[in-house]
Amino acid sequence: MRHIICVALMMSTSVLATMAQEQQTQPLMPGEKPKPTKYVAVEEQKEHLVFFQGFTLSVDGYGPVAMMVSDYGTLEGALRLNLKNTFFPIIEAGVGKCSKDDFNTKVSYKTRAPFGRIGIDFNMLKDKFQSNRLYLGARYGISIFQYDIADPAQTDPIWGGSKPFSMKSIDCTSHWAELVFGVEVKIFRNFHMGWAVRYKREIASTKSDFAKPNCIPGYGYTTNSTCWGGTYSLIFDLNWGMKKSHKRGVNMEIRDIPQKEEPAQAEDDSQTIIETENGTEEEQPEE
Amino acid sequence: MKKIIGYIIGAAVLLLVGCYSNNCPLENTVTCNYGFYDAEGTAITYQDTITVTTLMPGYKTVYTYRKLGNLTVTKDYSDTALINQGYTESVSQQRKDTILLNNLYGASSMKVPMSYFHEMDTLVVAYRSITRKDTIKIQHSSYANVELPECGTYRFHTLQNIWSTDAAIDHIEISDSKVNYDGEINVKIFFNGVATE
Numbered sequence: 001m002r003h004i005i006c007v008a009l010m011m012s013t014s015v016l017a018t019m020a021q022e023q024q025t026q027p028l029m030p031g032e033k034p035k036p037t038k039y040v041a042v043e044e045q046k047e048h049l050v051f052f053q054g055f056t057l058s059v060d061g062y063g064p065v066a067m068m069v070s071d072y073g074t075l076e077g078a079l080r081l082n083l084k085n086t087f088f089p090i091i092e093a094g095v096g097k098c099s100k101d102d103f104n105t106k107v108s109y110k111t112r113a114p115f116g117r118i119g120i121d122f123n124m125l126k127d128k129f130q131s132n133r134l135y136l137g138a139r140y141g142i143s144i145f146q147y148d149i150a151d152p153a154q155t156d157p158i159w160g161g162s163k164p165f166s167m168k169s170i171d172c173t174s175h176w177a178e179l180v181f182g183v184e185v186k187i188f189r190n191f192h193m194g195w196a197v198r199y200k201r202e203i204a205s206t207k208s209d210f211a212k213p214n215c216i217p218g219y220g221y222t223t224n225s226t227c228w229g230g231t232y233s234l235i236f237d238l239n240w241g242m243k244k245s246h247k248r249g250v251n252m253e254i255r256d257i258p259q260k261e262e263p264a265q266a267e268d269d270s271q272t273i274i275e276t277e278n279g280t281e282e283e284q285p286e287e
Numbered sequence: 288m289k290k291i292i293g294y295i296i297g298a299a300v301l302l303l304v305g306c307y308s309n310n311c312p313l314e315n316t317v318t319c320n321y322g323f324y325d326a327e328g329t330a331i332t333y334q335d336t337i338t339v340t341t342l343m344p345g346y347k348t349v350y351t352y353r354k355l356g357n358l359t360v361t362k363d364y365s366d367t368a369l370i371n372q373g374y375t376e377s378v379s380q381q382r383k384d385t386i387l388l389n390n391l392y393g394a395s396s397m398k399v400p401m402s403y404f405h406e407m408d409t410l411v412v413a414y415r416s417i418t419r420k421d422t423i424k425i426q427h428s429s430y431a432n433v434e435l436p437e438c439g440t441y442r443f444h445t446l447q448n449i450w451s452t453d454a455a456i457d458h459i460e461i462s463d464s465k466v467n468y469d470g471e472i473n474v475k476i477f478f479n480g481v482a483t484e
Binding site for chain 1: 310316341343344385387400402403404405430431432433434435436437438439440442443
């Protein structure tokens with residue numbers, strides 16, 4: 001559709017230009033004064049980006065690998081809005097899984113639950129027209145999950161005796177905040193790849209009498225009050241509703257050439273001065 | 288350039304060192320905190336030596352040796368050397384016990400561990416200045432708590448009832464029933480007498 005509009009605009013522009021040229025080349029009738037030549041004043045040559053640049057869909061490639069090789073991993077994707085190639089409001093959602101058996105204490109911890117994050121990224125590159133991005137962002141994350149914890153044998157060191165301990169489906173709701181720093185580069189057409197590091201801080205978690213959540217889906221391990229994370233994203237730009245022309249916003253105004261008293265010599269020369277867009281003047285001999 | 292790389296590596300090492308920490312509780316046993324007060328409720332430093340033992344499940348054989356004019360000797364095994372010295376041996380069955388606090392002196396509080404799987408703990412408090420002993424009985428429930436899997440499972444307790452004899456103790460009361468890592472005083476022991484300034 002956009003292509004059709006562009007072609008139509010180009011055709012109409014060329015037709016108008018041809019008409020104008022024809023108008024200029026028409027011989028003057030006796031007593032007729034030459035009409036003032038039109039010119040286009042481009043007040044602002046600087047290109048402006050359209051506000052809405054489309055959607056971006058991304059999936060994380062790091063989380064599934066981490067899930068395979070370690071105790072904790074995620075499967076997650078994100079939907080992001082591109083506003084002027086500068087601001088990127090984002091919604092992330094996924095499933096986190098943690099299954100840990102401590103070698104020394106034999107205590108096991110298991111959870112598998114969905115999580116969500118919402119936030120915004122800011123493209124820090126000065127040139128907003130290029131496809132590569134360096135961004136800084138923030139997120140708020142939440143996960144409502146249940147976890148199991150078990151100890152095969154809890155032993156009383158003084159009175160003696162040993163009993164197993166197992167708690168299943170302990171309810172927990174966790175909130176956290178993240179700072180994100182990342183890069184992404186264009187690989188092919190609408191396909192980008194990028195990585196990001198995330199500094200996470202746990203805000204609050206539901207307290208249980210029996211155990212503290214050791215691992216929160218989407219957040220990671222709660223060994224400390226903060227933790228680091230990362231993503232390696234495969235990003236697809238979806239140009240739904242995006243206006244392709246970057247020329248939108250250029251202020252173009254068509255004006256008449258101001259009438260001024262031309263010297264008699266100019267009339268004798270019978271030449272018309274046409275001011276071009278780039279501001280230079282060129283002479284066009286009258287046919 | 289080398290200097291910059293050095294700074295970056297140094298910062299990374301510091302960051303990694305800073306990130307590594309073990310957040311396990313320093314003490315590996317949850318203890319019940321007993322605060323010492325005089326009969327009127329003023330916190331005191333108890334100027335006597337206290338030894339706390341607890342009764343364990345099961346019984347043990349105790350060998351007691353007596354000889355006129357000598358102190359009575361108690362042993363967990365039969366000592367033929369004492370018999371040869373003229374001591375008379377008597378064998379009895381007693382509840383097993385173990386020392387939880389040995390010769391605590393000049394303290395304003397004491398920390399005593401609690402049993403994991405028993406509903407009632409019996410503490411025997413012996414004093415150096417008096418021959419009588421006090422017995423404290425604590426009824427409680429226990430539940431497991433896991434701070435972190437790498438720290439193992441701990442046992443928290445909820446105090447339900449407490450009793451004591453009156454050799455040196457005026458009365459005793461529960462002040463905070465939850466026994467955990469908070470470090471609050473769980474039990475207040477009010478000793479006989481009033482502290483003087």
